[in-house]
Amino acid sequence: MEKLQAALDTARKTRSGVPKGRIATPSGRRIAPGDGESLSVLWRELAPFDVDNTLLETNRIVSRAANSAAAPFDILRTKALLQMRQNGWKRLAITSPMPSSGKTTMACNLALGLGRQRDLRAILFDLDLRDPSVHEVLQVRPQASIGRVMSGEVDFADQAMRFGDNIAVSMAQHAEVDPARLLLAEETAHVLDEIEARYRPDLMIFDLPSMLVNDDTRAFLKNADCALIVARANTTRYAQFDTCEREITEQTNVLGVVLNAYRHAGKGGD
Numbered sequence: 001m002e003k004l005q006a007a008l009d010t011a012r013k014t015r016s017g018v019p020k021g022r023i024a025t026p027s028g029r030r031i032a033p034g035d036g037e038s039l040s041v042l043w044r045e046l047a048p049f050d051v052d053n054t055l056l057e058t059n060r061i062v063s064r065a066a067n068s069a070a071a072p073f074d075i076l077r078t079k080a081l082l083q084m085r086q087n088g089w090k091r092l093a094i095t096s097p098m099p100s101s102g103k104t105t106m107a108c109n110l111a112l113g114l115g116r117q118r119d120l121r122a123i124l125f126d127l128d129l130r131d132p133s134v135h136e137v138l139q140v141r142p143q144a145s146i147g148r149v150m151s152g153e154v155d156f157a158d159q160a161m162r163f164g165d166n167i168a169v170s171m172a173q174h175a176e177v178d179p180a181r182l183l184l185a186e187e188t189a190h191v192l193d194e195i196e197a198r199y200r201p202d203l204m205i206f207d208l209p210s211m212l213v214n215d216d217t218r219a220f221l222k223n224a225d226c227a228l229i230v231a232r233a234n235t236t237r238y239a240q241f242d243t244c245e246r247e248i249t250e251q252t253n254v255l256g257v258v259l260n261a262y263r264h265a266g267k268g269g270d
């Protein structure tokens with residue numbers, strides 16, 4: 001356990017020491033990532049997309065505008081940001097013990113809520129590669145699938161899409177054949193480092209698979225600074241939650257637990 005922790009610490013130190021030299025943009029220009037003006041250009045060059053508000057509501061994405069429905073996600077966003085800043089963390093994994101717990105709903109709500117924080121930038125990655133659904137929830141089709149970005153075949157600049165000025169989303173087009181290999185790969189870690197160095201997001205959110213159904217999330221967690229566990233009321237069993245939390249703790253920090261779809265007694269509806 002101590003050895004694992006030491007290895008993780010070393011990996012994180014190496015990661016934060018990613019060379020921040022001059023990097024070629026897709027158009028071939030060379031920019032210094034620290035340059036605010038060039039950074040804005042890089043973000044502006046990502047293909048923009050917008051989503052119909054009715055569709056968002058249908059898919060339970062309620063955080064685009066500040067209102068009472070968005071309030072719980074705003075609280076979560078602020079708490080997560082504060083805790084992550086205090087610890088110097090930028091990479092947030094979202095997982096759950098079992099599928100259909102609300103991970104993607106949570107990840108999209110967090111991302112769109114962060115869109116209202118004009119002073120920061122965030123990137124959402126759909127890495128639930130067996131069952132990707134961010135593109136379905138947002139009804140957007142990227143030019144290529146996120147798997148090709150992670151394997152280094154396609155540049156993030158040509159694949160990720162921009163929501164508003166400050167949120168980038170790297171989505172899938174389809175499920176991948178061998179997700180665990182991709183999520184475990186050194187190349188994936190390297191690509192993420194490059195994206196972080198080039199786009200300098202304040203937050204990177206990873207919508208991951210459930211912990212207990214396969215090895216995908218275990219394979220990836222070394223790339224995250226912390227994880228949020230989504231448990232679903234009346235569905236997730238305590239033993240599942242307990243195993244999930246223990247396994248995450250072996251690989252990264254648990255930022256918190258969200259109990260999704262909990263209804264107060266006597267209150268119906270959503």
Ligand SMILES: Nc1ncnc2c1ncn2[C@@H]1O[C@H](COP(=O)(O)OP(=O)(O)O)[C@@H](O)[C@H]1O
Binds near residue numbers: 096100103261
């Ligand atoms: N709080 C909630 N109340 C009711 N339905 C929800 C809630 N959160 C998510 N859902 C629905 O549950 C289903 C699974 O959610 P999803 O976010 O796709 O889960 P996961 O990504 O964990 O598989 C979706 O149809 C989603 O709209």
Ligand SMILES: [Mg+2]
Binds near residue numbers: 104105128
């Ligand atoms: Mg999902």
